[in-house]
Amino acid sequence: MSKYRNSFLKEVEEKVEEGNWVKMCMQCGVCAGSCPFGPHWAHPPQEIFMMIRAGKREEVLSSDSMWMCTSCYQCIVRCPRKLPITHIMHGLATYASRLGLVPKSQPTQAFGQLFWDNLVKVGRVNELKLSLGLYFKDGFGQGVKNAMAMQSVGLGLMKAKRLNPMEFFGGHGVSDKSGFHAMLKKAQEIEDQRKKPA
Amino acid sequence: MADMKIAAYICQGCGLGERLNTAALAKVAQKEGKAALVKEHAFLCNAEGVQMIRDDIANEAVTHVVIGACSRRAKTEAFGFTDVAVMRANLREGVIWCQPDTDEAREFTQEMAEDYIRMGCAEAKKVKLAEVNPATATCRRVLVVGGGVSGMTAALEASRAGYEVVLVEKTGALGGWASKLYKRTPARSPFADPQDTPVAELTAAIEADGNIKVYLNSVTSKTAGAPGRFNVDISQESGSTVTELVGSIIQATGFSLYDANKLPELGYGKSANVVDQAGLEALAKAANGGAIKRPSDGGEVKTVVFVQCAGQRDDSGTHLAYCSGSCCLTSVKQAMYFKDANPDIDTVVVYQDLRMPGNGEDFYRSGQNKGVIFTKGKVSSVEATGNTCKVNFHDLILNDQTAIEDADLVVLATGQVPNSGTDIELLQVAEMEAVSSTTPEIEARIAGLKGASILNLQYRQGPDMPQLKYGFTDSHFICFPYETRRTGIYSAGPVRRPMDMAQAMEDATGAAMKAIQVVENASLGRAAHPRSGDLSFPSFRREGCTQCKRCTVECPFGAIDEDEQRYPVFNESRCRRCGTCMGACPVRVISFENYSVESVGQQIKAVEVPDEFSEKPRILILACENDAYPALDMAAMNRNVYSAFVRVIPVRCLGSVNTIFVTDALNSGYDGVMMMGCKHGDDYQCHFVKGSELANYRMSKVDDTLKSMGLEKERVQTFEVAITDIDRVPQLINDYAAKIQEIGMSPLKGF
Numbered sequence: 035m036s037k038y039r040n041s042f043l044k045e046v047e048e049k050v051e052e053g054n055w056v057k058m059c060m061q062c063g064v065c066a067g068s069c070p071f072g073p074h075w076a077h078p079p080q081e082i083f084m085m086i087r088a089g090k091r092e093e094v095l096s097s098d099s100m101w102m103c104t105s106c107y108q109c110i111v112r113c114p115r116k117l118p119i120t121h122i123m124h125g126l127a128t129y130a131s132r133l134g135l136v137p138k139s140q141p142t143q144a145f146g147q148l149f150w151d152n153l154v155k156v157g158r159v160n161e162l163k164l165s166l167g168l169y170f171k172d173g174f175g176q177g178v179k180n181a182m183a184m185q186s187v188g189l190g191l192m193k194a195k196r197l198n199p200m201e202f203f204g205g206h207g208v209s210d211k212s213g214f215h216a217m218l219k220k221a222q223e224i225e226d227q228r229k230k231p232a
Numbered sequence: 233m234a235d236m237k238i239a240a241y242i243c244q245g246c247g248l249g250e251r252l253n254t255a256a257l258a259k260v261a262q263k264e265g266k267a268a269l270v271k272e273h274a275f276l277c278n279a280e281g282v283q284m285i286r287d288d289i290a291n292e293a294v295t296h297v298v299i300g301a302c303s304r305r306a307k308t309e310a311f312g313f314t315d316v317a318v319m320r321a322n323l324r325e326g327v328i329w330c331q332p333d334t335d336e337a338r339e340f341t342q343e344m345a346e347d348y349i350r351m352g353c354a355e356a357k358k359v360k361l362a363e364v365n366p367a368t369a370t371c372r373r374v375l376v377v378g379g380g381v382s383g384m385t386a387a388l389e390a391s392r393a394g395y396e397v398v399l400v401e402k403t404g405a406l407g408g409w410a411s412k413l414y415k416r417t418p419a420r421s422p423f424a425d426p427q428d429t430p431v432a433e434l435t436a437a438i439e440a441d442g443n444i445k446v447y448l449n450s451v452t453s454k455t456a457g458a459p460g461r462f463n464v465d466i467s468q469e470s471g472s473t474v475t476e477l478v479g480s481i482i483q484a485t486g487f488s489l490y491d492a493n494k495l496p497e498l499g500y501g502k503s504a505n506v507v508d509q510a511g512l513e514a515l516a517k518a519a520n521g522g523a524i525k526r527p528s529d530g531g532e533v534k535t536v537v538f539v540q541c542a543g544q545r546d547d548s549g550t551h552l553a554y555c556s557g558s559c560c561l562t563s564v565k566q567a568m569y570f571k572d573a574n575p576d577i578d579t580v581v582v583y584q585d586l587r588m589p590g591n592g593e594d595f596y597r598s599g600q601n602k603g604v605i606f607t608k609g610k611v612s613s614v615e616a617t618g619n620t621c622k623v624n625f626h627d628l629i630l631n632d633q634t635a636i637e638d639a640d641l642v643v644l645a646t647g648q649v650p651n652s653g654t655d656i657e658l659l660q661v662a663e664m665e666a667v668s669s670t671t672p673e674i675e676a677r678i679a680g681l682k683g684a685s686i687l688n689l690q691y692r693q694g695p696d697m698p699q700l701k702y703g704f705t706d707s708h709f710i711c712f713p714y715e716t717r718r719t720g721i722y723s724a725g726p727v728r729r730p731m732d733m734a735q736a737m738e739d740a741t742g743a744a745m746k747a748i749q750v751v752e753n754a755s756l757g758r759a760a761h762p763r764s765g766d767l768s769f770p771s772f773r774r775e776g777c778t779q780c781k782r783c784t785v786e787c788p789f790g791a792i793d794e795d796e797q798r799y800p801v802f803n804e805s806r807c808r809r810c811g812t813c814m815g816a817c818p819v820r821v822i823s824f825e826n827y828s829v830e831s832v833g834q835q836i837k838a839v840e841v842p843d844e845f846s847e848k849p850r851i852l853i854l855a856c857e858n859d860a861y862p863a864l865d866m867a868a869m870n871r872n873v874y875s876a877f878v879r880v881i882p883v884r885c886l887g888s889v890n891t892i893f894v895t896d897a898l899n900s901g902y903d904g905v906m907m908m909g910c911k912h913g914d915d916y917q918c919h920f921v922k923g924s925e926l927a928n929y930r931m932s933k934v935d936d937t938l939k940s941m942g943l944e945k946e947r948v949q950t951f952e953v954a955i956t957d958i959d960r961v962p963q964l965i966n967d968y969a970a971k972i973q974e975i976g977m978s979p980l981k982g983f
């Protein structure tokens with residue numbers, strides 16, 4: 035792909051949520067300076083936008099920078115050009131994930147997937163299963179270690195009736211499960227319609 | 233003029249009555265000041281007080297009025313008597329507001345006030361009411377040199393205000409630079425798209441305007457005279473010359489693009505596909521809305537790269553050091569030529585800092601919206617290979633040495649070089665060299681410099697206007713735009729400073745106003761900016777003059793010529809009344825009716841200097857009335873206290889300070905002299921451009937005099953003071969007073 039051509043910018047505009055804003059960045063760097071995670075990113079938003087304009091497709095989409103966003107919205111509040119930066123970061127992350135370009139075992143991505151899968155099954159988040167899933171994501175041995183380390187917290191929650199161990203067996207969901215799934219299906223259709231592959 | 237009769241009025245308002253013994257002040261005015269009429273009043277500036285003064289003028293034949301009240305900068309309307317000479321002894325800002333209201337301070341405060349009354353009366357004896365200069369000139373026509381957008385706008389604005397205009401254009405058509413453009417950057421909301429240039433509209437308006445006389449294919453081959461009476465020879469291509477009488481001149485000669493041939497590293501001259509901004513306008517004009525083709529082979533253009541700051545903002549000294557402030561806008565506009573015709577064409581603007589003046593920010597956004605790529609970077613080289621170019625640059629955001637390959641067209645944003653004519657300083661240098669030895673090289677250089685002249689002024693100071701930085705005409709671009717160092721001649725547009733079309737049109741309007749103002753002032757025998765309305769003018773005592781030419785050389789405005797016997801000839805309407813000539817004159821023969829070596833000298837001598845053992849030193853402050861004196865007044869308004877040992881005399885400009893003031897003061901027993909003038913140098917704030925600089929130069933030579941008098945060099949010091957130095961000025965005074973205490977009292981007291 036040629037450098038400093040519009041091709042990747044156009045792809046981002048078409049496929050990425052709020053991607054049409056990327057060209058409007060004026061490179062002032064306020065987002066980079068405002069981000070509380072700034073020093074921990076490989077590329078702050080300002081750089082990501084410039085890389086998109088410079089046509090660095092692989093570098094951008096396989097970067098783990100946009101996964102570092104904690105949605106604090108500081109950048110959106112401060113951007114003098116009113117770019118929805120947080121949303122663009124999420125949009126880029128989603129797009130990269132759809133293309134399978136996310137760096138291997140990116141923790142934000144792994145947790146996000148876990149959360150989603152947990153949620154869509156019965157329409158409610160099963161907290162017990164979600165936390166167990168997180169403990170055991172790096173294998174059985176590590177999972178046991180994690181569970182032991184969190185033992186006292188878990189017991190405390192149980193004692194305070196904030197955690198029901200019986201939820202492990204199925205758990206409770208929303209009353210109209212099929213209606214919930216129909217809603218999700220419709221949302222997916224709308225999303226696919228909007229981000230129709232070129 | 234009838235016999236002199238001085239009347240002194242002491243005001244008791246604003247706390248003066250409580251803080252000062254006004255009866256004692258009245259006595260000083262009567263006994264020492266020899267005022268024939270002395271009155272105290274509880275509230276001098278009210279209707280009754282002013283009427284009292286008016287009645288005295290009418291009934292008592294008073295010719296000189298000394299008002300002991302507030303600063304000369306206050307109550308100017310109430311005390312603005314035009315039929316008598318008015319002195320203002322500054323008792324309010326100058327004394328009670330800058331001194332503490334304590335019992336211990338009372339004695340010093342009273343002494344200060346009494347001295348100011350003495351000074352006011354002493355000055356009165358040496359001044360006359362300025363009378364209208366009989367040598368007024370009343371031509372009200374305006375000459376505009378240059379028929380571009382600036383020139384045409386200036387001509388139309390002057391004409392619409394009711395003034396006749398003569399417009400001279402070198403080429404065969406009006407329009408100038410703008411006529412080479414395909415479109416201009418937008419001047420109207422929403423500032424989103426390029427729009428047509430105003431050339432057709434302006435040209436039609438000029439042709440339809442009976443007040444504007446246009447000379448095409450013509451140049452100004454000779455300009456002589458002064459505001460209100462410039463005689464200008466207009467030479468036409470046909471060979472004939474017409475002489476036009478005009479009252480003022482606007483030079484709107486615009487700019488040329490910096491020569492891109494000096495930028496071979498950016499590929500210019502190596503490939504037809506590397507063009508400057510003018511080159512691209514020509515391509516766009518030829519395409520006229522259609523696809524712009526690749527110059528080398530007529531191929532399709534798919535990628536265009538704009539290289540900003542090409543040969544500009546250069547700190548190596550090779551190219552232009554400054555930013556032209558308009559090329560970023562132009563590049564966005566030119567990128568839109570491509571994007572509007574075909575959005576699939578890639579356009580990249582490589583900039584270091586985008587500068588989008590005026591509503592350019594909206595235009596920038598529009599460019600981004602259309603898909604123009606902006607990248608912050610510095611281009612190192614452009615390689616031309618076949619029909620495409622490779623632009624090597626350092627991406628400053630990604631810190632990446634990178635390149636854009638296969639660019640079909642590269643546009644270099646070279647900057648604006650002013651068409652300001654002859655550099656009169658270089659000409660002076662060359663002429664000096666020619667005096668000692670002439671060689672063909674020097675002669676060719678002189679001829680070349682003279683040949684470049686635009687106005688061909690018949691001034692002894694040179695044929696064109698003085699320049700300041702980078703060859704632009706010297707015009708203070710913040711404080712006094714359009715003003716130049718040649719009274720009645722104003723510069724407008726990019727010849728004054730780099731700018732875009734919208735700014736040039738505003739500039740032209742401003743210059744037209746100045747051109748009108750100066751002819752009106754000249755016709756009434758009054759000074760132009762900054763002493764606008766001043767009726768006094770300089771004259772000299774011929775018998776005393778030694779024909780040294782110091783005045784003609786030092787006049788910042790080229791107002792003084794020489795006659796055959798090398799005596800100065802004052803062109804009063806060119807004169808700004810700064811008094812720099814008066815300060816320069818070694819034999820002190822130059823004076824104004826209301827401002828002279830005597831009028832200042834007598835004030836210096838009028839101050840009562842206590843003896844060596846009194847522990848009361850006296851420090852003279854000569855303060856520029858434009859910046860330093862107002863700063864002192866404002867310091868007093870804020871009740872910033874300063875030493876009671878100072879006596880302040882406002883001067884028109886520090887340039888009007890004659891070294892005799894300093895020697896007089898020291899001989900009279902003053903312990904120190906502070907001179908406060910404006911900042912000088914390239915970023916000068918001097919209202920008379922060179923006054924403070926010349927004063928500083930003169931005072932640098934004062935050390936020898938001090939040595940011969942057996943005095944320390946600290947006894948005379950020059951300070952740069954800005955009008956905003958409200959807190960700094962009292963500090964300067966107090967520090968200086970402390971220093972004088974340290975070196976001790978002057979040994980010259982009581983002689």
